[in-house]
Amino acid sequence: MSRSRRLFLAGAATALACQKGKADPAETAAAFAEAVVAGSRRRFPNPLLTTHYGRRVRLYDDFVRGRFVLLNFAYTRCEGKCPRGLSTLLAMRKLLAPRMGCEPDLVTLTLDPEHDAPEVLGKYVASRGAPAGWTCLTGARSDLEAVRRFLGFTDPDPRVDADRTQHGSLVAMGDDVRGRWQVASAQAGAEPLAQLALRTAGMGVSLSGTAPSACRARGA
Amino acid sequence: MRHIKASTRLSRRDLWRFGIGIAGAAALGKVVGPRPAWADGPPPTPIRFTPFTRELPMPATHQPVAPFATNCKFTTKAIPRFYVVHMKKGIAEIIPGVETEIWGYNGQYPGPSFHSTFGTPDVVRQINDLDVETSIHLHSGHNPSASDGLPFQDLLIPPGGFRDYCYPNQPVGFSTGEPDPNDNATTGWYHDHATDITGPNVYHGLAGFFLFTDDLEQRLLASNTLPAAPFDVPLVLQDRRFNADGSLFYNPFEHDGFLGDVFAANGKAQPFFRVQRRKYRFRILNGANARMWFLRLSNDTPFLRLGTDGWLLPAAIAQNRIFLGMAERADVVIDFRNAPDTVFLENILVQDSGRGPGGDLQNPDTVVPGTPLVKFIVQGAPVANDATVTVGTLLRPNTPIAANEIVATRQFEFVRSEGAWQVNGLFFDENRVDARVRQGTAERWILKNGGGGWWHPIHLHLEAHQVQRFNGAPPAPQNAFKKDTTLLGPGDEAEVFMRFRDFPTRFVAHCHNIEHEDMRMMFRWDVV
Ligand SMILES: [Cu+2]
Numbered sequence: 001m002s003r004s005r006r007l008f009l010a011g012a013a014t015a016l017a018c019q020k021g022k023a024d025p026a027e028t029a030a031a032f033a034e035a036v037v038a039g040s041r042r043r044f045p046n047p048l049l050t051t052h053y054g055r056r057v058r059l060y061d062d063f064v065r066g067r068f069v070l071l072n073f074a075y076t077r078c079e080g081k082c083p084r085g086l087s088t089l090l091a092m093r094k095l096l097a098p099r100m101g102c103e104p105d106l107v108t109l110t111l112d113p114e115h116d117a118p119e120v121l122g123k124y125v126a127s128r129g130a131p132a133g134w135t136c137l138t139g140a141r142s143d144l145e146a147v148r149r150f151l152g153f154t155d156p157d158p159r160v161d162a163d164r165t166q167h168g169s170l171v172a173m174g175d176d177v178r179g180r181w182q183v184a185s186a187q188a189g190a191e192p193l194a195q196l197a198l199r200t201a202g203m204g205v206s207l208s209g210t211a212p213s214a215c216r217a218r219g220a
Numbered sequence: 221m222r223h224i225k226a227s228t229r230l231s232r233r234d235l236w237r238f239g240i241g242i243a244g245a246a247a248l249g250k251v252v253g254p255r256p257a258w259a260d261g262p263p264p265t266p267i268r269f270t271p272f273t274r275e276l277p278m279p280a281t282h283q284p285v286a287p288f289a290t291n292c293k294f295t296t297k298a299i300p301r302f303y304v305v306h307m308k309k310g311i312a313e314i315i316p317g318v319e320t321e322i323w324g325y326n327g328q329y330p331g332p333s334f335h336s337t338f339g340t341p342d343v344v345r346q347i348n349d350l351d352v353e354t355s356i357h358l359h360s361g362h363n364p365s366a367s368d369g370l371p372f373q374d375l376l377i378p379p380g381g382f383r384d385y386c387y388p389n390q391p392v393g394f395s396t397g398e399p400d401p402n403d404n405a406t407t408g409w410y411h412d413h414a415t416d417i418t419g420p421n422v423y424h425g426l427a428g429f430f431l432f433t434d435d436l437e438q439r440l441l442a443s444n445t446l447p448a449a450p451f452d453v454p455l456v457l458q459d460r461r462f463n464a465d466g467s468l469f470y471n472p473f474e475h476d477g478f479l480g481d482v483f484a485a486n487g488k489a490q491p492f493f494r495v496q497r498r499k500y501r502f503r504i505l506n507g508a509n510a511r512m513w514f515l516r517l518s519n520d521t522p523f524l525r526l527g528t529d530g531w532l533l534p535a536a537i538a539q540n541r542i543f544l545g546m547a548e549r550a551d552v553v554i555d556f557r558n559a560p561d562t563v564f565l566e567n568i569l570v571q572d573s574g575r576g577p578g579g580d581l582q583n584p585d586t587v588v589p590g591t592p593l594v595k596f597i598v599q600g601a602p603v604a605n606d607a608t609v610t611v612g613t614l615l616r617p618n619t620p621i622a623a624n625e626i627v628a629t630r631q632f633e634f635v636r637s638e639g640a641w642q643v644n645g646l647f648f649d650e651n652r653v654d655a656r657v658r659q660g661t662a663e664r665w666i667l668k669n670g671g672g673g674w675w676h677p678i679h680l681h682l683e684a685h686q687v688q689r690f691n692g693a694p695p696a697p698q699n700a701f702k703k704d705t706t707l708l709g710p711g712d713e714a715e716v717f718m719r720f721r722d723f724p725t726r727f728v729a730h731c732h733n734i735e736h737e738d739m740r741m742m743f744r745w746d747v748v
Binding site: 037038039040041042081150151152153154155156157160165166167168169170172178180181182183184185187188189191192195196199202204205206 | 262351353373376378379415416417420463468469470471472473474475476573575636638639640647648649650651672673739740
């Protein structure tokens with residue numbers, strides 16, 4: 001654990017102590033991760049969401065903690081950009097598998113929770129061949145919006161920000177162990193994204209090389 | 221000097237006066253501590269300090285070492301100078317009394333300065349002791365692609381690795397027997413350029429001056445036309461933001477452009493500088509990620525502008541105010557001969573968003589007196605035998621690129637799209653060549669701001685470009701000769717001429733709002 005990470009944990013504990021009496025501490029603890037992102041000291045959102053299987057999960061606890069992960073936003077009624085972006089991300093995972101020892105998890109959060117019920121997302125995943133390690137999440141709009149804002153998939157122009165077609169191309173990739181995060185456009189292409197992912201995970205700059213004995217993306 | 225307290229009610233004007241700025245003002249009085257998220261921009265630096273209690277630091281100078289085995293090859297017979305630099309973490313006192321971890325060249329922030337001479341090549345071994353990839357660009361340098369410090373995968377220095385940068389330091393055109401010393405650069409800088417992470421790398425400290433000199437400048441110094449060291453002072457202006465523990469704040473999810481709320485000169489927050497009553501030369505560099513500066517002197521005397529970006533102008537001009545986009549430089553003389561005992565270098569620009577300042581380049585939002593960045597304490601009587609440079613003093617001639625040399629016209633539109641940054645609708649892909657130019661020719665490039673109120677300073681590698689028209693009109697006098705970074709405010713369009721000499725293969729052009737650059741507002745162009 002790095003020095004800065006330890007400091008964060010201490011800081012987070014202080015914050016929780018300060019919030020007693022205002023909100024249920026357990027609820028607050030669950031809504032945000034105790035660990036923080038390097039540099040900004042921000043605690044990762046950890047809302048209760050629902051997978052395309054209907055399982056209740058916590059975003060940080062179940063998909064980010066101790067791992068390397070890819071996060072993006074999409075919605076099933078999106079045409080053009082979302083399917084193209086998803087194809088790129090799925091291809092990128094394949095490029096990473098030889099070096100990482102597995103395809104890193106891809107978590108797709110919906111921009112259209114009123115329409116994208118778990119079963120709708122389930123059909124969507126199935127229509128793409130249901131690749132292992134790809135999870136679609138839905139939930140309360142406010143929770144999903146908080147994640148979107150946290151990841152900076154936003155535009156300072158409110159009109160552009162309200163246009164959800166503007167947010168379907170970005171991917172956040174993060175290594176929770178190193179506390180390092182990057183955001184890029186899926187339109188940059190599978191290979192450049194895979195190279196960036198490798199570097200973000202601290203695994204060098206080359207996609208060619210030997211595979212580890214265990215899956216590096218899942219904290220092994 | 222008054223001490224700022226959160227409980228004190230300060231006017232917006234006071235906040236500027238004391239260097240807190242608009243973004244910080246909005247949050248004053250709120251509880252400061254670890255926050256899960258914020259709605260109105262990043263949290264203000266929760267550390268208060270009294271400005272002008274620390275002296276302006278002078279960057280150290282890189283010292284040559286004994287020659288070592290290298291793959292660098294030069295066409296000149298001159299014996300190169302060798303340097304070894306370790307990129308590593310270090311501790312800097314940016315805010316008085318506060319220790320901050322930085323990533324620096326030799327662990328220093330700003331990096332030590334190189335002092336290089338045309339005709340003498342340099343070999344610089346850069347050793348990466350950090351845990352991030354790096355690539356070291358020499359901004360204003362004229363270097364082979366492999367030593368330009370480009371964001372290509374095979375050129376990145378991985379953690380634990382090193383790379384030798386081979387700088388020929390030959391006048392542009394040397395390879396064809398037509399060297400043109402009029403294109404010799406003077407005020408360069410070196411900084412990180414690693415793909416997708418240039419923003420955090422530069423922000424944490426990976427930048428320093430790379431100063432060149434040549435016979436022409438030496439004549440100007442020997443004749444006492446220009447002030448010489450120690451009256452020739454590098455001055456890099458940067459903004460930073462801090463966490464409560466003194467560490468640097470940087471949010472990897474913020475891509476509009478990073479803005480700090482603490483203003484550092486040569487790595488020190490709001491320092492003072494003792495000067496004699498004489499002329500001083502300052503190489504002012506905007507080393508910020510996304511903040512622009514509109515500079516004035518508090519005694520309302522003009523700057524004497526010697527140069528723009530890397531190059532001396534044909535003749536010195538007077539400028540009351542100097543606008544600097546990111547990566548732009550102003551080589552200036554400030555004349556303290558008749559100055560009052562205290563003079564402030566102030567930033568009068570109002571900018572509270574990474575998108576850019578308010579207004580446009582022709583009419584930016586300003587507040588006077590603005591934020592004082594450096595306090596000059598002026599001492600003694602006017603000196604005898606001061607440097608003679610004045611308005612109209614001839615400096616470095618310019619060799620214009622003639623319209624009949626132009627063999628092609630290309631347009632590059634810089635636009636925000638889908639939460640990121642594109643050029644002509646495309647993101648940077650190191651394997652895709654977006655322009656192929658013929659070595660030895662010249663082209664007309666139209667650099668166009670794609671709108672949305674965003675500002676983009678556009679940096680073209682390899683050579684200086686010459687601005688022909690800016691929004692259809694002749695460019696401002698300081699921008700009318702050689703530039704390497706042309707600032708596009710909202711709606712702006714620049715027509716530039718550029719030659720492509722000496723070095724074939726791949727180069728890049730990009731926005732120097734580094735967060736935009738990291739989100740791939742960049743394109744590869746090849747000299748073939
Ligand atoms: Cu830009």
